Amino acid sequence: MSTPLSGPSADPALASGDLGELAWIEVIQKMDQVYSDLLQHEVALEEKNRALEESHQFIESVLASISDLLIVCDRNGTIQEVNSSLEHFTGKASAQLLHTPVFELFGDSDETAKARELLISHGQAGAHDCELQLRAGNGALVPVSFNWTPRLSRTGKLVGMVVTGRPVGELRRAYEALRQAHDDLKRTQSQLLHAEKMVSLGRLVAGVAHELNNPISFVLGNVLSLRRYTTRLDKYLDAVHGTAAAADPGLAALRAELGIDAIKRDLQPLIDGMIEGAERTRDIVDALKRFSAVDKAARDSVDLADVIRRSVRWVVQSAPTRFQVSHDLPPGLSCQGSSGQLQQVVMNLIQNACDATATTPQPSLHIAGMVSDRWLTIIFRDNGPGIASEHMAHLFEPFFTTKPVGQGTGLGLSISYGIVERHGGQLTAHNHPDGGAVFTLTLPVRTR
Incomplete structure (x- = not known):
């Protein structure tokens, strides 16, 4: 009788089943891991x-918001990308522009x-501010300032350009627009500085005018009073000479020796000159007072043509005989304001012209009006000779004058500027291209 078999190999079918189940379990685990990784x-x-x-959306929004023309091309000049500004400028859609030279x-x-x-020449370095003619959508050639910037790969190789x-x-x-804004700023600063100077001058002038x-x-x-007394003295001297000359012949000789008749003839013009000088001084003080305070007087209708003619007559009478003034004044030169103040402005401008042309062989002034x-x-x-460039900016500043000491106060143009400004007008100065100075007085037309 034989001995029975024992151990794992005793049942081959059972052993084979266990190994197959383990393999399937391992395959399923691997599949789960692969699926999780996926x-x-x-x-x-x-x-x-x-x-x-x-x-991509961010880049598209940035490209769409750029107002400058934008072109992205490869190293051969083939367009790869454009923005909406270029499409609008050329009148072509991006599909028509892409992949074209x-x-x-x-x-x-x-x-x-x-x-x-x-x-070709600026491929690696780029170029800036290159002006070229670009064809617009309407067919017109428009000058455009271009910037060319190279696009490089990681290795530094040129792959294209951004234009x-x-x-x-x-x-x-x-x-x-920038230049205009800068000019406006300078003009405003100058006006502020001028206003500060005028305020300071006003305080000073108010005190001086009051004291004078x-x-x-x-x-x-x-x-x-002296002029009235002179008339009485004349009558008395004539009476004394008429009654005593016959009784005392030496009285007539003494009268001739002392030049009493010449004194009598000169006395009245001398007194008239003193009165005129005092009145002119009083007018200057009144002008200073008006300059230092806002004029609240009622405004009347002023015939500026009549003011100019009267001012010319007064200035020319005391000016050198060779100073000639001509004028071309159309009808309708009427404005609202103070006739006396405007006459002061006109006389000041005429007198300045007379002084400025003193060394000219044939000094002259022409006054023209427009409405x-x-x-x-x-x-x-x-x-x-005109106005020197270094003096132009200071022309209307208080106490600025180019005249020698004792011949000018530097207040004439400043006072005139203030008067014109209070009348709602403007007083400017410049040099004429053909020579000479030009002052322009602008005032609002009288409202009806």
């Missing part, structure tokens, strides 16, 4: 795709040759 990769891929889409956008063969030269441009007309308008008013009134009153719907303009042009 899910993780898919989530990561979706996140990267979303980030890529957001980045960038050189086709330029005006003619010369401009195309320039663009090729820029791409940006702006129409030169826009740049010029921007520069003009009393002695001038005293002098004028005494001279008027528009709202403004009347009076132009005073002399044939003198």
